[in-house]
Amino acid sequence: MLQELETQLLALTPSEKSEAIRLLTQSLSNSWPAITKTPGVCGGDACIAKTRIPVWLLVGFRNEGSSDSELLQFYPHLSAADLVNVWTYADSHIEEIEEAISKNEEA
Secondary structure (H helix, E strand, C coil): CHHHHHHHHHCCCHHHHHHHHHHHHHHHHCCCCCEECCCCCHHHCCEECCCCCEHHHHHHHHHCCCCHHHHHHHCCCCCHHHHHHHHHHHHHCHHHHHHHHHHHHHC
């Protein structure tokens, strides 16, 4: 598996490698500046920074078939970079997001 990953990494463009390094560094340090958790805001769930849009909500829409383009139309103040941060955070915190989706479906 690592050999395959190495091959894929070496095939990336310099800008793609830079982005991969940024994401790996974020993941290792568990630092997500574009995603925040604030007690008392959206139940303390992970949200896009400076918004009250929870990560689980966008992941739920995506799971139901919404495209990034549709989400950006529905939330015009969000950027494509916001969605990349959401998907990356969600991929790194699968259990947290699945639990939040389940909790909110029950409500």
